Amino acid sequence: AQSVTQPDIHITVSEGASLELRCNYSYGATPYLFWYVQSPGQGLQLLLKYFSGDTLVQGIKGFEAEFKRSQSSFNLRKPSVHWSDAAEYFCAVGADSSASKIIFGSGTRLSIRP
Amino acid sequence: DSGVTQTPKHLITATGQRVTLRCSPRSGDLSVYWYQQSLDQGLQFLIQYYNGEERAKGNILERFSAQQFPDLHSELNLSSLELGDSALYFCASSGEGANQPQHFGDGTRLSIL
Numbered sequence A: 001a002q003s004v005t006q007p008d009i010h011i012t013v014s015e016g017a018s019l020e021l022r023c024n025y026s027y028g029a030t031p032y033l034f035w036y037v038q039s040p041g042q043g044l045q046l047l048l049k050y051f052s053g054d055t056l057v058q059g060i061k062g063f064e065a066e067f068k069r070s071q072s073s074f075n076l077r078k079p080s081v082h083w084s085d086a087a088e089y090f091c092a093v094g095a096d097s098s099a100s101k102i103i104f105g106s107g108t109r110l111s112i113r114p
Numbered sequence B: 001d002s003g004v005t006q007t008p009k010h011l012i013t014a015t016g017q018r019v020t021l022r023c024s025p026r027s028g029d030l031s032v033y034w035y036q037q038s039l040d041q042g043l044q045f046l047i048q049y050y051n052g053e054e055r056a057k058g059n060i061l062e063r064f065s066a067q068q069f070p071d072l073h074s075e076l077n078l079s080s081l082e083l084g085d086s087a088l089y090f091c092a093s094s095g096e097g098a099n100q101p102q103h104f105g106d107g108t109r110l111s112i113l
Helices: none
Strands: A003-005 A010-014 A019-021 A024-026 A032-038 A044-050 A056-058 A064-068 A073-078 A087-094 A102-104 A108-113 B005-007 B010-013 B019-024 B031-038 B042-050 B053-057 B064-068 B074-078 B087-094 B108-112
Touching: A003 A087, A003 A102, A010 A019, A019 A108, A024 A073, A032 A064, A032 A073, A044 A056, A044 A064, A044 A073, A073 A087, A102 B042, B005 B087, B010 B019, B019 B087, B019 B108, B031 B074, B042 B064, B042 B074, B074 B087
Parallel strands: A010 A108, B010 B108
Antiparallel strands: A003 A024, A019 A073, A032 A044, A032 A087, A056 A064, A064 A073, A087 A102, A087 A108, B005 B019, B019 B074, B031 B042, B031 B087, B042 B053, B064 B074, B087 B108
């Protein structure tokens, strides 16, 4: 069965600093991988997705993620965070195509230090 | 704007009552998903419908039920409400296939008094 682990529950970084949020997945075949962001009181918004091809994926708001099959990881990065990046971030893996179901990680809450 | 519309935005009711949450998916999306998000449980997948048929079931209680209508909008019915049902309920929609991202509505915040 598919699973996603986000080992960091809460991360605090200073504004302007670089960011890396960790995500590890478990899936037998080539996974479909996603990162979502949820601002307080809002729904989840898709940041980026990986299906195949180039393992470095660019997303919206200056985010990128790198798929590393050998490490079963899909970490999210941003070179310089802004106060508006404070939110909850969810990693997700696409499950069997017949169900079109996505498995979400437990989320990482990002706080920005002024 | 994700294109997914959920109503109402807020709902306050009492224990034992029944409520209906409504979702209109993005134009062209045949799949609709319902999620419950609470502080202690995180984001929990409840159920998925595809073109009117139930496709997958998650951690959905027997007191909860859902359906998808011919016009593809969906309703989530919650009955015999308990205090622990207080949560944010999200609807998402997508195209066919596990490589299709889900697009989320802004949610319905349900408060049980």
